[in-house]
Amino acid sequence: MYRFAINNPIAILMFFIALIIFGVFSIFSMPINLYPKVDIPLIKITTAANGDLKFIESKITKEIENAISNIQGIKNINSTSYNNFSISVVEFELGKNLEIAANDIRDKLSTINLPAKPTLEKISPDAGSVVSLFLSSNDKLKLMRKIDNDIKPFLQKITGVGVINDIAFLKPQVQINLSPNALQKYHINALDVAKIIQSHNFKQYLGEFENSKDNFTIKGYFEAQNLKELENIRIFSGVFLKDVANISYGLEEQKQLAMLDVKDGVLLELNKISGYNSLKVIENIKNSLKTLQTIAGNDIEIKIVYDKSQNILKHINQVIFDMVFGVILTLLIVYVFLRNISATILAFIVLPTSIISSFFLIDLLGYDINRLTIIALTLSIGIFIDDAIVIIESIAKKAKTLPPLEASFEGIKEIGFSVLSISAVLLCVFIPIAYMNSVPGLFFNVLATSVASGVIISYLVSVFLIPTLSARFLNTSESTFYKKSEFLFTKLDLYYENLLYKILANKIKFILSTIIIIFLCFSLAPKIGLDFLPIEEDSQIQILLESKEDLSLEAMKIKSLKVYEDIKQDPNIAYAYLLIGYNDAKEIKKAKIYAKLKPLNERKFRQPKLISIFQEKLNSYEDLKIKVLELPKIEGAGIEDPVQIQILGDDLKLIKEAIDRMKEVFLKHEGFVAIDDNEGDLKEEIAITIHREKAAKLGINPQELAYVLAYSFGNLSVGSMDFNNFKDEIILSFDKKFKQNPSSLDLIEIKNQNNENIKLSSIADFSYKKDLSSINRHNKTTSIKLTSSIENISLGDVRKIFESNLAYILGDNNLSFAYSGFLDFLDDTISGFLFSISLGMILIYLILASLYSSLILPLIIMISMPLAFGGACFGIFITGNHFSLFVLVAIILLFGMVGKNAILLVDVANKKCDEGMEVEKALIYAGKSRLRAILMTTFAMIFSMLPLALSKGSGFEGNSPMAIAIIFGLISSTLLTLLVVPALFKFTYNLDKKIKKIYQRKKI
Incomplete structure (x- = not known):
């Protein structure tokens, strides 16, 4: 060849x-992305149905879990039950096809009877948000119509754009706001009005005509064509709908809020389709913005408030710069040695x-x-x-x-x-x-x-x-530089030769000393922290807010704006936007602030330090639970807090007590920040208890009473109406001012069988009580998850603290626990690392034994690997870094790199011994002939990684420890390999010869 x-x-x-x-x-x-494609197969099952929390949990959530739990490949099922709806997120093992998984779930759900039809949503972390647009206008109704009918359909057609989440979007609707006083005046209730509207406003199939030639379908269009027709629906003689209600076009009741500076509007999160190039999709979106603005009109303002390409390019460009700089340094080293x-x-x-x-x-x-x-x-x-x-x-x-x-x-x-x-x-x-x-x-x-x-x-x-x-x-001619500098290399050769003679003369002492050094370096490993991925400089953070009590949207807005203004005014912040009710359940008590940091050269602190500063500063808001976090590294996987531990059991009270004990343990240790749990908070409610005997005597139907209340306070649909080619729902409810105070219940009347109006207060009691707002379950068991951020400690430290106090936390209560998120990934990380290293070393031994036809020489070569690991541990320890996914991968790479020095030495020495040269002379010859090549390649590798180790740009927190581990590993393995390998070779040479005699025969 x-x-x-x-x-x-x-x-x-x-x-x-x-x-x-x-x-x-x-x-x-x-495709170009920030991180590798992490496609955790997730499917979200959402079911909306009328019912309280216990009904939703027992009749929907548990039924769904039992139906799907035996599907092959399911790893976890996490469910949350709320009043009126249920969410179950099913996580499959990696490699499971999402389409097949979705079909399996549909098949199982079709076998059970649920109060409402569930909807399935396939979630792919690779299909995360790439661009967020903030849209605002003085005309809210026009804004919502444009978004629904023009803007979202246009964006959906852009190549690579997938699901579009609209936060704070309000659906246009026809609102019929009833006056309870007018209803009392005419002795009717909300249910009466609902029935009358439904009987006057509908569309229906009526039959068909058929003859020898044609077939005609008969449809009746009895819908109101405009507001005036609705207003003139006759309630009874002389009384019309307009006499008991105010009818207008409007927007659905606001449960979410999106704000940028002083404007409120709608946030559109554009997710890419899994597998598409993130940068290309973002470019497509940006190139479409001019057309989008034309479609929206000049009175709608559109701003990009999140652009993932900035972060991707910043990290990629930084690493490319480090690579180019590393190449230049490497060439300088090569030239210095080769001259x-x-x-x-x-x-x-x-x-x-x-x-x-x-x-x-x-x-x-x-x-x-x-x-x-x-x-x-x-x-x-x-x-x-x-x-x-x-x-x-x-x-x-x-x-x-x-x-x-x-x-x-x-x-x-x-x-x-x-x-x-x-x-x-x-x-x-x-x-x-x-x-x-x-x-x-x-x-x-x-x-x-x-x-x-x-x-x-x-x-x-x-x-x-x-x-x-x-x-x-x-x-091959010698340059002037070569001639003038050669004496330095000659001196180095001579010094190494003399040192090698001494080492070989005292080989046992030196080998024992090396073992002690390795042992000391290895002893540092348990003292080094362990993380999955470090917090890095991304120039963006998120602040999660949660009110400690249930609030109205307006009250939560006032509280959140104080924090929002505080964040915006910070000199490190470029801009920020605020979202209230941003999660699936649209919980008003929860808010999120996205803050874009100024470029690194325009601020004093890096992002990890700023997170700590902001957290300490915002802890002063005692009426809010506040967490300051980096943006999730794996989008859509529900991993925001680094610490996530679930306590599982059948008794919610015992679980809560265990969570409290866990909080107590963590609070005794420094480093835990913003400790919280996801237990459903107690939500205040008004309980209406009917006097059954009294209601029965008066001829009151409880179900009819429930409908009267629902149509009065529940914003229920009573039909639809076409308006300028828009089909809007007609929503019936009391006027907003009557929904602000429970005293409005005194205005409710219901008809009995004799068509008499009976006051609600005469057949029912009203009381205030508190009940859970949600119930969480993990793998079919009731659970509460404790979450926390950490500072100056590692996830490995968290696990040690938790597991050392496990008996106290769980008690003797038949409880269990489960790690989530990065804590869960730690097991896979460590086991994967140990598996790779162990099997890798076995394979290396098998390859080297085959190549050298020796059972001993491979072991001599492989001694460089523990020497390298000891150096890596020392380097990570003295620089104050932690083991992480990146560092462990670097160590695997290091194990492959360091064997080369030993191979170069052993290969030459072995050949010379086979040619008849004495062992010691062969080792001296091998050392002198390969010293420069070994030093040159080692220095080349070290200098190629110096930019990664020393650069303070984006990704420094992850890149630097990787490079440091390899650099220190190379230094320790090279220095010791040049000395230990010859000593071991001489020490084992005769043993190797004796063993070879057992299996070597004259070749045929």
Whole structure:
């Protein structure tokens, strides 16, 4: 192969040019996102039906859970029951097809009888919000009509746009606001009015005509055509609807609020379709804004208040800058060691070729371009150039005595086996990651695939293209810089030779000392915190508000605006918007503020510090529960708070007591911020209790009484009406001013069987009571979830604190617990890491044992791995960082990287021993001949990662610990490998020979 490549330069050159072209094409065609596609299959089941909380839980929520629980692939079912509706979110195992999952749920739901038909919504975290538009106008009715009929349909047609959430949208409707006093005057009630309207305003199929030629359907259109016709509906002789009600066009009762500065309006959250390129979808939306403004009209103001592309590009551009800077530093290191411009240029060729061509393989494997893809390639710059450096150096040595083509062939022939071994070791590290079927596994997979793709390409470039070019362009003449600096390298060689003699003379003492050092570094690991993903600089935060008591929308608006104004006036904030009642249940007591931070160079503090500052500042609002958080990293998965722990059981009171004990435990430890739980708060209600015997004597029908009350206070529909091609619902209710005070109940009258009007107060008692506003369930068991933010402690610390107090928290009450969110992901992260490392090391041993036909040499080579891990632990510990998903992936990569130094040493020493050289002389020769290559490649890898480690730009909090772990691991493994590996080789050489005698025979 090598000879063919060297003798056929054009064919080889064309092959790699083709790879680069395919790579460039992939770069421009691949989707670009911030993080890998994390497609947790989720389906939300929503059921709206009349009924109190207990009815909804028993007759809807539990029935749904029992029906679907045996569907294959379900991981979790989380349900919440409210008055009048139920929500169940079903989480499936990764890899479950959402369409199939939805069909399975539909099939199961069709087998049960529910009071109302449930609706299903497929949720894909990959299909998250990419752009949010804030729309406002002085004419609210016109705004709502435009949004419903023109703006949303237009946006929905934009390529890549999926679901559009409209927060604070109010549906236009015809409002019939009854006057209780007028009803009393004419001795009628709301139910009477509802029946009369429904009998005068309807559309109905009436039959059909059919003859030998035609068939005609008969339909009766008896709907009012305008408000005047509604007003003139006759109640009875001389009394019309307009006499008992005020009739007008209006908007549905407001349960949500969206505000930007002093304007209230509607927030449209535009979600992309799963699998589409986020940047392309955002570009499509922005390009459509001019047309959208024309459609909306000049009296409707449209503003982009959230643009995900800013965050994506900021992170991607930062990592690209770090990559380019790393390439430049790497080339400087290579030049300092080689001191040969032609050799440096040849080494440089491998970098753009490997990086660009890697995208072709990544694309083929179905991945997108994201931050982790580019980080992985940045971390691998040293790996890519490593093979080329070793091969160029080998060819340069041969070129001093041989013609160029022969020198290239002999150079690659001598070192080719080592390069193959190094690449095989690197690939073996990443193979186990393919078996990780979890959310952390998706992150691991992207990094592993990116690095593995680069390793394959860089190997091909190094062993085929580099020798081909070296045979024609490598200039082996010594430059002035080379001659003047060579004495320094000669001194380094001599110093290392003398040190190696001493080490080999005292090999047992040195090996024991190394074991002690490794043990001390390993002992640091339990003292290092563990997180899933760190809080990073995204230049945006969210503030969640919750009132400690039930409030009206106006009262919640007043409380929220105080916080909102406080946030807006902060010098670190660029702008912010406020949402009230933003969740599925449209709970007025809950609000959210999205705050866009000013650029990093215009503020004093980074985002993680600002979160802490804002949290401390806003804790002064004692009447509100306030949390300051980063935006969710995995959208749609319900992961906002880093700490989420559920207590499960059958007795809500016992669960609540356990939650209180957990709060007590956490409050004793520093680091827990804004501790809260999702127990349904006690909502104040007015209970109407009927005197059954008295009502029966008077001939009162309780169900009819319920309808009278519902039509009086419930905003129920009594039909619809066409208006200017708009079909609006007709809503019947008391006038708003009569719905502000419970005293209006005294105005309610109901007819008995004798058509007599009976006062409600004469047959019923009114009382105030408090009842739960919601009930939560996890996997068919009643639950309460405790949530918290954390500061200066890790999720690993949280788990230690919780689990060490578990007996006290749960008590002897037959309760259980479940981790949610990032705490749940920690188990998958650690188990995935340990599995990958363990299986990777086994595979590395199997590969090396096969390549070297030895059972001992692989163990000597693999000693560099614990040496590297010890260094990584030391680096993470002294810099105050935590283990995280990113760091653990970096350590897996590190294990593949560090084996190369030992391979280079062992390969040469083993060959010389086989040629008859004494062990010690062989080790001295191997050390001297490979010292510069080892130091050069190590420094190249370290300097390629310095920008990631030191850069303070976007993503620093995640990128820096990764680079630090690898840098310290490389330093420790290189320094100790240069000394420990020769000592171990000498110590085990005779043992290796004895073992070889058992299985080696004369070849046939």
